[in-house]
Amino acid sequence: MQPRSPDLGTFGEGRAGVARPSPSRGSRAGSPWLPYLYLLPGLLVFTLFVVLPVIAAIAISLTAWNGISWDTATFVGIDNYLDAFRDDRFWTAFKHNIYLIPWYVILPIILGLAPAAFVHRMKLRGSRLFQAGIFLPYIMPGVLIGVVWRWMLNPVFGPINTTLKDWGFHPPTWLGDFTWALPTIGFIGAWAAYGFCYVVFVAGMQKIPTDLYDAARLDGANGWQEFRAVTLPGLRRELAVVLAVNLINAMRAFDVVKATTDGGPGDSTNVLALYMMNNLGGNRAGFAIAIAIMLAVITLAQSLIVLRLFGDSDD
Amino acid sequence: MTRRIVVYAILTVACLISIVPFAITFLASLKTMPEIVQGVLSWPASPNWGNYSQAWRQGNFSQFFYNSTVVAIAVVVPSVFLSALTGYAFSRFQFRGSNVIFAYLLLGLVVPLQAMVVPLFYLMRELHLLDSLWALILPQVALSLSFGTLLMRQAFNAVPRDIVEASVLDGASSWQTLWQVMFPLSRPLIGTLGLLFFIWTWNEFLLPLVVNIDPDYQTLPVGLLYFQQRWTSNIPLTAAGATIIFIPLIAIFLLFQRQLIEGLTEGALKG
Numbered sequence: 001m002q003p004r005s006p007d008l009g010t011f012g013e014g015r016a017g018v019a020r021p022s023p024s025r026g027s028r029a030g031s032p033w034l035p036y037l038y039l040l041p042g043l044l045v046f047t048l049f050v051v052l053p054v055i056a057a058i059a060i061s062l063t064a065w066n067g068i069s070w071d072t073a074t075f076v077g078i079d080n081y082l083d084a085f086r087d088d089r090f091w092t093a094f095k096h097n098i099y100l101i102p103w104y105v106i107l108p109i110i111l112g113l114a115p116a117a118f119v120h121r122m123k124l125r126g127s128r129l130f131q132a133g134i135f136l137p138y139i140m141p142g143v144l145i146g147v148v149w150r151w152m153l154n155p156v157f158g159p160i161n162t163t164l165k166d167w168g169f170h171p172p173t174w175l176g177d178f179t180w181a182l183p184t185i186g187f188i189g190a191w192a193a194y195g196f197c198y199v200v201f202v203a204g205m206q207k208i209p210t211d212l213y214d215a216a217r218l219d220g221a222n223g224w225q226e227f228r229a230v231t232l233p234g235l236r237r238e239l240a241v242v243l244a245v246n247l248i249n250a251m252r253a254f255d256v257v258k259a260t261t262d263g264g265p266g267d268s269t270n271v272l273a274l275y276m277m278n279n280l281g282g283n284r285a286g287f288a289i290a291i292a293i294m295l296a297v298i299t300l301a302q303s304l305i306v307l308r309l310f311g312d313s314d315d
Numbered sequence: 316m317t318r319r320i321v322v323y324a325i326l327t328v329a330c331l332i333s334i335v336p337f338a339i340t341f342l343a344s345l346k347t348m349p350e351i352v353q354g355v356l357s358w359p360a361s362p363n364w365g366n367y368s369q370a371w372r373q374g375n376f377s378q379f380f381y382n383s384t385v386v387a388i389a390v391v392v393p394s395v396f397l398s399a400l401t402g403y404a405f406s407r408f409q410f411r412g413s414n415v416i417f418a419y420l421l422l423g424l425v426v427p428l429q430a431m432v433v434p435l436f437y438l439m440r441e442l443h444l445l446d447s448l449w450a451l452i453l454p455q456v457a458l459s460l461s462f463g464t465l466l467m468r469q470a471f472n473a474v475p476r477d478i479v480e481a482s483v484l485d486g487a488s489s490w491q492t493l494w495q496v497m498f499p500l501s502r503p504l505i506g507t508l509g510l511l512f513f514i515w516t517w518n519e520f521l522l523p524l525v526v527n528i529d530p531d532y533q534t535l536p537v538g539l540l541y542f543q544q545r546w547t548s549n550i551p552l553t554a555a556g557a558t559i560i561f562i563p564l565i566a567i568f569l570l571f572q573r574q575l576i577e578g579l580t581e582g583a584l585k586g
Binding site: 032034035036038039041042043045046048049050051052053054056057060067111114115118119122124127128130131132133134135136137138139140141142143144147148149150151152154157159162163191195196198199200203241242245248252254255258259273276277280285288289292293295296299300303 | 318319321322323325326327329330332333334336337339340343351352354355356397398400401403404407408410413416419420422423425426427429430431432433434435437438453454456457458460461464489514517518520521524525535536537539540543550553554556557560561564565568569572573575576577579580583
């Protein structure tokens with residue numbers, strides 16, 4: 001144990017005059033290598049299993065390779081990317097991802113924002129319980145969501161179609177129908193995401209200072225005007241985040257599609273991630289990975305644009 | 316007062332929309348096939364629990380549960396440990412290259428798994444780890460480090476300086492300070508971090524689908540996919556399989572509701 005002498009009590013940046021090499025709050029604790037020692041294990045694991053695969057992905061995407069033996073890989077430059085641009089099925093899958101955006105992004109935002117706005121500034125008994133219920137689908141694995149909705153939408157026995165038939169409608173087969181399959185997947189995506197949006201918005205609204213509302217009220221604003229003038233601008237950051245997260249989910253959609261339609265019927269619900277997976281066989285590893293890289297670039301660009309548009313100032 | 320009623324009505328409807336599909340699935344899991352045909356909300360004459368034992372056996376769910384649990388623990392514990400080390404390095408020390416290394420570690424937040432999952436398959440093949448739980452554990456530990464470092468650095472930054480200084484004065488080494496002072500003080504946040512790692516690992520689908528072919532080394536989401544593919548037309552059995560998956564998740568959710576909701580939404584705000 002070291003003696004607690006008073007002149008030791010004020011170490012740190014301010015008092016460098018003491019005979020102690022302590023320019024920062026850390027280096028006094030030991031050798032200058034210490035921080036690197038703390039980083040070493042994490043950096044090793046991260047480099048080996050995240051960075052290396054990313055570099056390998058870029059490299060493989062520039063080759064024609066059967067995916068089996070390394071020496072069969074031949075460098076082809078950006079041919080795989082050009083092939084993708086010339087490939088109708090690639091564009092079909094891409095269009096389907098774009099089509100999912102209103103469903104995965106806009107719809108859950110509206111469905112989450114509306115109840116959040118009503119709940120806002122009301123003391124409600126059990127609001128936490130409601131919140132938990134609404135949030136529940138968001139913690140479930142995509143495959144499970146797919147399995148549950150496949151049963152809900154089963155054309156013959158499913159609860160939705162039996163009910164609709166009881167009411168005299170002639171519902172489509174939903175996931176089995178060329179026209180309806182993709183919007184149905186969009187609907188499932190919106191269902192899975194709106195609880196998340198709701199909770200983010202409720203939390204964001206609680207951070208808006210109440211005097212802004214008092215001021216709006218003094219100006220004679222009604223509920224809607226108050227929402228437009230105070231609540232919505234106050235949710236800028238939350239909107240940016242929800243937009244970015246939902247956009248990523250729309251572009252990367254995979255789990256739910258795999259478990260409901262697997263891209264069918266025909267190619268009517270094929271999406272980029274699924275198309276990538278289905279190209280892994282055969283001679284097309286490079287091509288598949290090129291799609292994955294484009295997917296990464298698209299989602300990254302989207303996130304940057306969203307964050308830029310919403311001018312995220314703090315941290 | 317009327318507004319209050321309207322708000323309650325809206326919340327109830329929203330809640331029902333989220334919950335009813337699970338409830339109906341549970342109901343279907345207790346029926347026989349003829350009872351399914353009779354109607355959605357009809358109660359089965361006697362709950363057919365046999366569906367569960369059949370699903371459990373046919374679906375090999377004990378194996379999937381075992382694998383999921385082992386993988387989750389083997390991912391969460393080292394991820395929290397390594398994140399604490401890296402987060403501590405950035406919070407406690409000033410050193411050359413800290414900004415660059417920090418940015419490097421955050422790379423995992425921007426690159427999607429899709430872009431690296433295929434090379435991971437080949438990497439695991441080189442390491443002779445294909446069709447093993449290691450193939451699932453190692454990449455997910457590595458992927459956890461980005462978010463973990465970010466969060467742990469923030470948690471440690473929030474620990475008051477005087478506490479750290481007092482511990483140094485007591486002669487504690489930086490290692491002791493980390494585990495005896497910083498770590499216990501950050502326990503709530505570390506708990507949330509562990510929960511997030513758990514749920515992300517538990518729900519991961521793409522990685523096991525790509526790197527493991529042998530069903531003996533699959534986790535629950537992939538197991539459920541196999542099960543559904545095999546028993547599509549047997550609705551009660553598929554419903555029982557789905558219920559087997561979501562009941563434990565609902566239990567975990569109810570236990571750690573607050574941390575999970577806050578963690579997942581705050582986590583998104585940070586990412």
